Amino acid sequence: MRRAPFLLAALALALGSCGGDDAGSSKPTLTVSAASSLKEALTSCASSDPAATVRLSFAGSDELAAQIRQGVRPDVFAAANTKVPDALFTEGKVEKPVAFATNELVLAVPADSVEVRALADLGDDDIAIAVGSESVPVGAYTRDVLGRLPPAQEKAIVANIGSNEPDVKGIVGKLTQGAVDAGFVYASDVEATDGAVRAIRLAPALRPDVTYEAAVVKGAKQPETARRYVRGLREGSCADALRQAGFGPSRT
Numbered sequence: 001m002r003r004a005p006f007l008l009a010a011l012a013l014a015l016g017s018c019g020g021d022d023a024g025s026s027k028p029t030l031t032v033s034a035a036s037s038l039k040e041a042l043t044s045c046a047s048s049d050p051a052a053t054v055r056l057s058f059a060g061s062d063e064l065a066a067q068i069r070q071g072v073r074p075d076v077f078a079a080a081n082t083k084v085p086d087a088l089f090t091e092g093k094v095e096k097p098v099a100f101a102t103n104e105l106v107l108a109v110p111a112d113s114v115e116v117r118a119l120a121d122l123g124d125d126d127i128a129i130a131v132g133s134e135s136v137p138v139g140a141y142t143r144d145v146l147g148r149l150p151p152a153q154e155k156a157i158v159a160n161i162g163s164n165e166p167d168v169k170g171i172v173g174k175l176t177q178g179a180v181d182a183g184f185v186y187a188s189d190v191e192a193t194d195g196a197v198r199a200i201r202l203a204p205a206l207r208p209d210v211t212y213e214a215a216v217v218k219g220a221k222q223p224e225t226a227r228r229y230v231r232g233l234r235e236g237s238c239a240d241a242l243r244q245a246g247f248g249p250s251r252t
Contacts, residue, residue, distance in 0.1 A: 028222045030229055033057045033064045033072075035080035035137070035212070036167035037103070037185075040192045041245035042078070045238040052225045060136040060167035068093050068217060075226035078214040078233070080168075080186075081137035085213040094215035100233035101212040102248035104187040105141045106199040110175055116182045118200060123156030130163040130174040130183035138168045141208045142184040148206050172197065186210065188246035211250070 030052035034042055039058045046054040057064070061079035065088055068077060077094055079085050085097035109116045115127060122129060132139030146154045163180060165171045171183040176196050190199040214233055216226040232238050234250060243249070 027053050028225055029053045029055055030222050030225050031055045031074040032076040033074040034078040035061045036169045037080050037189055038078055041241045045241035048237045062135045073219045074217055075220040075222045076214060076229055077217055080212055082211050082213045085215050094217050097213040097215040098230050099211050099213050099250040099252045101242050101250055103210040105184060105208055105210055106187050106201055107182060108175055108185045108190050108197050108199055109182045110178060111196055111198050122182060123153055127160045128162045128180040129160045130165055130171045130180040131161055132168060133164040133166055136167060141210060144208045145206050191246040
């Protein structure tokens with residue numbers, strides 16, 4: 001959470017400077033705060049929106065939720081789980097969240113890795129692992145997986161965790177830089193590395209249910225446009241972009 005004040009100030013500045021419309025454009029500006037794992041997909045479909053100029057801000061779902069609780073008002077909040085949006089809904093900060101995509105948590109390693117070929121290798125000596133911090137969805141999903149392992153195996157793997165990242169992009173960065181031997185990320189994040197990282201799928205019994213939800217933020221400047229955008233995450237150009245990026249459709 002140490003990055004939250006900086007991100008809060010940066011997003012507040014962006015919101016304050018853009019107003020309701022872009023200069024010289026009749027389209028309203030729609031501000032979307034989204035989980036880092038959505039960056040490639042939502043960026044690719046942003047320019048195709050015929051009704052709004054979409055401005056995107058990406059960070060860990062918990063950090064974005066903290067900004068909303070502190071008074072920042074994007075039009076749309078999209079998270080990598082259901083827990084965070086549902087909590088904001090209970091607090092009266094957002095409208096009812098809508099599930100719009102699914103993903104798969106995988107074990108990721110550098111493409112040329114020979115040290116880690118399976119989950120069982122994570123407990124070996126001299127293995128460095130990056131995970132998400134406990135407060136972000138990818139970190140919570142990872143701890144769910146580790147908690148399903150035999151206690152001795154879980155203990156050995158936890159002992160090799162050398163980095164707790166504030167969002168999934170931090171884990172991917174450590175992998176592509178060769179700073180760690182393995183990390184837990186989403187399948188869509190592996191897809192976005194263009195072969196720099198490869199995925200090792202988890203056994204079905206270990207896979208958590210990874211569902212993404214989006215919601216219109218209470219007090220949004222463009223509520224109707226925001227509702228249309230959220231619908232478009234399920235059916236529309238952004239839904240198509242999500243599928244192309246490796247996300248699965250919502251199960252509800």
